[in-house]
Amino acid sequence: MFVFFCPHCGENREEEEFGYGGEAFIPRPATPETLNDDAWGDYLFMRKNPKGWHWEMWSHNTGCRKFFVVKRNTATNAIAGSWTLSDGRKAYDAEGGAT
Amino acid sequence: MSEPVMRSPLHSFGLASQAKPIDGSSGVWANEIPHIGYISLRGDGRDQAFVSAASKALGIPLPIEPCTLATSESVKVLWLSPDEWMIVSAPGQANALCSRLELALAGVRNQVVDNSGGYTQIFLGGTHALDVLRHVSVYDFESLQPGRVAGTTLGKSSVYAFRQGNGYRLIVRRSFADYIWRYLVRAANPYGLGIADVPVDNLVGTSTASVNVAAG
Amino acid sequence: MTSFRVRRPGARIDFEKPLSFSFDGQPYSGFAGDTLASALLANDVRMLARSFKYGRPRGIVGSGPEEPNALMQIEAGAHTIPNLKATQVELYDGLIARRTTGYPTLEFDLKSIGGLFSRFMPAGFYYKTFQNQKLWPKFEHIIRQAAGYGSAPAEPDPETYDHSHRHTQVLVVGGGASGLLAALAAGRAGLKVVVVDEQKECGGWLLSSPHSIIGGKTADAWLKAVLGELQSMPNVEVLTRTSAFALHNMNLVLAVEQLQDHLPLGARSAHRPRQRLHRIRAENVVLATGAIERPLVFGNNDLPGIMTASALTTYLNRYGVAAGKRVLLHTSNDHVYQGACDLVRAGCEVVLADARARVNPAWEKRARAAGVDLRLGYGIAYARGGRAVSGAQLVKLDAERNAVTGKGPSIDCDALGSSGGLSPTVHLYCHDGGRPHWDDEKLAFVVPATGRAKSRIYCVGAVTGEFGLQQALEQTQRTIGDLLASLGKPAGTTSATDVHTDEPASVPPRRIFRIPDGMREGHGKKAFVDFQNDVSAADIHLAVRENYRSIEHIKRYTALGFGTDQGKLSNVNGFAIAADARGISIPEVGTTTYRPAYSPVTFGTLAGLHADETFEPRRYSAMHACHVARGAEFEPVGQWLRPWYFPLPGEDMHAAVRRECLAARRGVGIMDASTLGKIDLRGKDVREFLGRVYANDWAKLAPGKCRYGLMLDENGMVMDDGVTACITDDHFVMTTTTGGAARVFSWLEKWHQTEWPDLDVYMTSVTDHWATAAIVGPKSRQTLAKVCSDIDLSPSAFKFMDWRDGTVAGVPARVFRISFSGELAFEVNVDANYGHHVWEALMDAGREFGITPYGTETMHVLRAEKGFIIVGQDTDGSMTPLDLDMAWAVSMKKPFSFIGKRSFARSDTAGPNRKQLVGLLTEDPEIVLAEGAQIIERTDIAPPVPMLGHVTSSYYSPELDRSIALAVVRDGINRRSDEGRKTGRDVLYAHAGGKAHKVRLVSPVFIDPKGERQNV
Incomplete structure (x- = not known):
């Protein structure tokens, strides 16, 4: 069971307070109609699913109800940090958006 | 037509009629503070x-x-x-x-x-109030300081909790109140549960004079 | 009698308090402080079990959680617990214990006849025999009964369990000498400390060795002083009878505390739980889990009376029981020497056979001085005896190779203890991905002395391979010093304790696990590695010969290390024998995986208070008491408990629903609709937001109006539906399905927070604030008019799909003129504190019109008659609005590409032959189809039968006086069209319960297709 630091509440909290929000930074295409079926299918279904570092969202369900970003290692369950959505985007981009 | 009467979420437990002043006879004291x-x-x-x-x-x-x-x-x-x-x-x-x-x-x-209409408040005090909170929630209630509020779990439900005097106030959703009350009662079983007579001037929790709710 | 009581100074037995108990129906007595095992041993009860495969007599081997044989059924009836280890059961007055093995009896076990089974049950017996799976069901019952292992209670558990969530700076697992010293140092440094120990008192090995000297004090005095100081610290808590059984990531340790099992049944309190699960989140974990002595492997080493040497010593020193008068000890190391001396002092004759030709001179001197008959360089080839050990044949061992060089003496004995060295209890360290490493000098899998500093897991004492008491305590001081230093605390407090002991410095053990008997493996007497699973050294050799390589495979092929003891005694011997059989080193073999739980945990403890009436949240509406008073039957809908139907005296469900339906269609009915999800949305962009998350258009919905909406997921599939009201241009109130409320609210927040934070929208759940009564039927307007005077209810002023604010029964109310039945209907929403009052007022108002409360069953019939869907019943996540024939609820013209829109054009979603919602009429109007019945083309059901769809909703309609159903069927909309009817494609069969019923596909709207009734 994880302990997450909620960047909004500013406290470490137990995993039971949170819900998983899926892989982070999958922006919705601005003009879905211009995408072919393959590209739209990628947006709908394809996820990185890495063994290693993964940028993902969690929602502080029983607390502030905010979605935020966690960088977690799926192999070791180590957590590198948690950020608000906008700060997380900056940290993610600073890594080149890579895994 | 009869006059409109409010009924709080824990009305059916008849807590008001069981309430008595807090003393050392029970390790845990609780009651609903309705209609806030x-x-x-x-x-x-x-x-x-x-x-x-x-x-x-x-x-x-x-x-x-x-x-x-x-x-x-x-x-x-x-x-x-x-x-x-x-x-x-x-x-x-x-x-x-x-x-x-x-x-x-x-x-x-x-x-x-x-x-x-969507919430009600539960007062929780007594020498074993903290033990009960440990039974029902993953949050580290020992670290909850006066003036701070925690949104966390209570059993499989949720709660907003803060300290008031020497006890705790739990704000819970109306439809979960029955479950939460039963859960608290079961968790308090090892310590004895008294239904507390919470002073009227302290209902909202705005009174500066704190009540000693951890008698004994 | 071979065993006898010894009044040892320092023993934890109160000879003034005798206790009586029974085993297999025979009465016995023991003393306060005994375990069931020590009391049975003192009563000379040797044979306690029959072995799993061969039915061999078995007795007590260990003195703690490592015990593989003495598994007991404790108490009877609802309180019975199977498979408790006698070594861990504290004796109380009146305790009832029974064997769990031995079929049909302990004295006579079928499996043991002439070693019949042993010849036929080699390693992999079950795999080999039951590869033909047809055989297994025939033999399973017999095999399971013969194997034994207790019975689960058949009655409901009368006891309760709870959880305690703890947060601490330091958790010390294990209250032995090292653990206590660690806790003392952390406590003195002012840290919040929790110590857990699985026994009833702290002390660990010191309890078995009360005469050891630490810092000039006896172990007993040292323990008293340390525990006294710990108890005086408000920041330190010591939990005994508390077994840490799992360590999860981020230092979450699970521990179960026994609160009542040690008390006589009559003395247990109904106010206390039987067990408590502590979920301890620790900033720092200190593992002081110690080590368990493993036996040596030799022929007939499973005879009752043969134990680990440390168990013999523990029974003597801690429990005051000498297991025999003539004791043979066998060792490869130094650890047995103190015990050998103690046994002599207690009056036993002791022969000690050390596999080493040259031993520790200090110990040799002490042992010979005490009177121990020391035989150096000998091993036990095999033990002798029938139902208990009576002696052993020694062999002379080569000083270097593990081989026999000559015959040794035959020694008579009535108790035999062996020590193959210590195996550190590394389990918890390994639960979170850690691996132990092999120390070739100490001959043990140990954890690093540095622990895992990055995870803040520290290891102290014997678990790190420091087996000498002084070395263990010194290592503890160093490690806790490092821990404190990392927290910026002065380390001085750790060195303040004098840890000098009187133990001689130890010399290395001999690397020997299986004592050679001069014969090829498998040809001599059976030498057991795993007692609980009857795995012998020969079985491991056989597995290797049959080409099993990985130790994980050897484990599963032979069953080595399975069972309630999880190989605590057997694993290392098994690994070593596998290594020798393969001709590789022990670290090359490695270990099997250590997984929670360290020792068995009962389901009740894991459930805690999530059981019985608090198993799941049960949610109630503000009107619940009104329904109870009217005798409603209830059904769970998600977490809610909703009225199902309201039977009058003598009515069954069918009659009640018929009456309720007709009342709503012809008079007036009333239903509690409070459970629908309600979300208040505010902001100038709410209209835009709704347009993005709903399939339909919201641009023109005026204040005072409501609209039904379909919410889709990004795949274009319907995920929720409900009515949304425009309060003002920047204020809307949305309703969701009962079951979808939380999901939809989170879904909307996610889109707003992650994709469209720029939209001026705030949303708040008001589900619990509003209590909602739906008044339904031709007389609903007259009913409402009696308690509402400030809303003009006339058809022209208050139209279908309008809402109005006003006062109902003296309470501020928001009234929606919407309908889920197709009838004229009003939904009255009030502050839930007034829900009870308003329901009763509406009942009073409707009395003259025969107002009839109805529940979810009637609601379902009424909506099905109108073809209204229930999301999650008529849809399953694969239905688009077009599949539901609800194109009217989709606006393809909206400028923003709403959620799900793009997916309509995906090849499969846009393709032909999709399952579509239709109405079904059975040929026989009395037949109510089973929901889930498959729709097929022909009555012929020889496979393969193409499945065209299934029935999603099915009821008897009182209004139509016949059955109706909704179904999803491939190409259903074409099939039920005029064209389909002409070609007969509208006639199909619904198959359920072995019968195919002829059905006709029709419009799902069975009554009032023009929707006139709701507009009156």
Whole structure:
């Protein structure tokens, strides 16, 4: 069971307070109609699913109800940090958006 | 037509008639504090216009420090998130307070919702109150300081909790109140549970005079 | 009698308090402080079990959680617990214990006849025999009964359990000498400390060795002083009878505390739980889990009376029981020497056979001085005896190779203890991905002395391979010093304790696990590695010969290390024998995986208070008491408990629903609709937001109006539906399905927070604030008019799909003129504190019109008659609005590409032959189809049968006086069209319960297709 630091509440909290929000930074295409079926299918279904570092969202369900970003290692369950959505985007981009 | 009568979520337990002054006969004391006003306030805590207008309408500075609460003579304001607060007010005051807030916040991004029917409050005290909280919630209640509020789990439900005097106040959703009360009763079983007579002047939790709820 | 009581000074037995108990129906007595095992041993009860495969007599081997044989059924009836280890059961007055093995009896076990089974049950017996799976069901019952292992209670558990969530700076697992010293140092430094120990008192090995000297004090005095100081610290809590059984990531340790099992049944309190699960989140974990002595492997080493040497010593020193008068000890190391001396002092004759030719001179001197008959360089080839050990044949061992060089003496004995060295209890360290490493000098899998500093897991004492008491305590001081230093605390407090002991410095053990008997493996007497699973050294050799390589495979092929003891005694011997059989080193073999739980945990403890009436949240509406008073039957809908139907005296469900339906269609009915999800949305962009998350258009919905909406996921599939009201241009109130309320609210927040934070929208759940009563039927307007005077209810002023604010029964109310039945209907929403009052007022108002409360069953019939869907019943996540024939609820013209829109054009979603919603009429109007019945083309059901769809909703309609159903069927909309009817494609079969019923596909709207009734 994880302990997450909620960047909004500013406290470490137990995993039971949170819900998983899926892989982070999958922006919705601005003009879905211009995408072919393959590209739209990628947006709908394809996820990185890495063994290693993964940028993902969690929602502080029983607390502030905010979605935020966690960088977690799926192999070791180590957590590198948690950020608000906008700060997380900056940290993610600073890594080149890579895994 | 009969006069409108309010019924609190824990009405069916008949707690009021069982209440007695807190003493050393039980390790845990609890009761429902019914019919309090609850307003959900949304707005951007970084927006100075919103914060000052809301503070003015409430009569106290809106708490913008995470997980804190502010208390005045008439209201208690709980920080729930960077853009959400819960305003706890005396019975019957919520409507007028809503109007005052809406008026003050006109022109600013906001939401004011009277949610008084949606919540109720449970008082929890006694020498073993902390033990009971350890049984029912994953949160580290030992670390909860006066003036702070925690949104966390209670069994498989959720709660907003803060300290008041030497006890705790738990704000819970109406439809879960029955489950939560039963859960608390079962968790308190090892320590003995007394139904507490909570002083009237302390209903909202705004009184500055704290009651000694951890007798014994 | 071979065993006898010894009044040892320092023993934890209160000879003034005798206790009586029974085993297999025979009465026995023991003393306060005994375990069931020590009391049975003192009563000379040797044979306690029959072995799993061969039915061999078995007795007590260990003195703690490592015990593989003495598994007991404790108490009877609802309180019975199977498979408790006698070594861990504290004796109380009146305790009832029974064997769990031995079929048909302990004295006579079928499996043991002439070693019949042993010849036929080699390693992999079950795999080999039951590869033909048809055989297994025939033999399973017999095999399971013969194998034994207790019975689960058949009655409900009368006891309760709870959880305690703890947060601490330091958790010390294990209250032995090292653990206590660690806790003392952390406590003195002012840290919040929790110590857990699985026994009833702290002390660990010191309890078995009360005469050891630490810092000039006896172990007993040292323990008293340390525990006294710990108890005086408000920041330190010591939990005994608390077994840490799992360590999860981020230092979450699970521990179960026994609160009542040690008390006589009559003395247990109904107010206390039987067990408590502590979920301890620790900033720092200190593992002081110690080590368990493993036996040596030799022929007939499973005879009752043969134990680990440390168990013999523990029974003597801690429990005051000498297991025999003539004791043979066998060792490869120094650890047995103190015990050998103690046994002699207690009056036993002791022969000690050390596999080493040259031993520790200090110990040799002490042992010979005490009177121990020391035989150096000998091993036990095999033990002798029938139902208990009576002697052993020694062999002379080569000083270097593990081989026999000559015959040794035959020694008579009535108790035999062996020590193959210590195996550190590394389990918890390994639960979170850690691996132990092999120490070739100490001959043990140990954890690093540095622990895992990055995870803040520290290891102290014997678990790190420091087996000498003084070395263990010194290592503890160093490690806790490092821990404190990392927290910026002065380390001085750790060195303040004098940890000098009187133990001689130890010399290395001999690397020997299986004592050679001069014969090829498998040809001599059976030498057991795993007692609980009857795995012998020969079985491991056989597995290797049959080409099993990985130790994980050897484990599963032979069953080595399975069972309630999880190989605590057997694993290392098994690994070593596998290594020798393969001709590789022990670290090359490695270990099997250590997984929670360290020792068995009962389901009740894991459930805690999530059981019985608090198993799941049960949610109630504000009107619940009204329904109870009217005798409603209830059904769970998600977490809610909703009225199902309201039977009058003598009515069954069918009759009640018929009456309720007709009342709503012809008079007036009333239903509690409070459970629908309700979300208040505010902001100038709410209209835009709704347009993005709903399939339909919201641009023109005026204040005072409501609209039904379909919410889709991004795949274009319907995920929720409900009515949304426009309060003002920047204020809307949305309703969701009962079950979808939380999901939809979170879904909307996610889109707003992650994709469209720029939209001026705030949303708040008001589900619990509003209590909602739906008044339904031709007389609903007259009913409402009696309690509402400030809303103009006339058809022209208050139209279908309008809402109005007003006062109902003296309470501020928001009234929606919407309908889920197709009838004229009003939904009255009030502050839930007034829900009870308003329901009763509406009942009073409707009395003259025969107002009839109805529940979810009637609601379902009424909506099905109108073809209204229930999301999640008529849809399953694969239905688009077009599949539901609800194109009217989709606006393809909206400028923003709403959620799900793009997916309509995906090849499969846009393709032909999709399952579509239709109405079904059975040929026989009395037949109510089973929901889930498959729709097929022909009555012939020889496979393969193409499945065209299934029935989603099915009821008897009182209004139509016949059955109706909704179904999803491939190409259903074409099939039920005029064209389909002409070609007969509208006639199909619904197959359920072995019968195919002829059905006709029709419009799902069975009554009032023009929707006139709701508009009156």
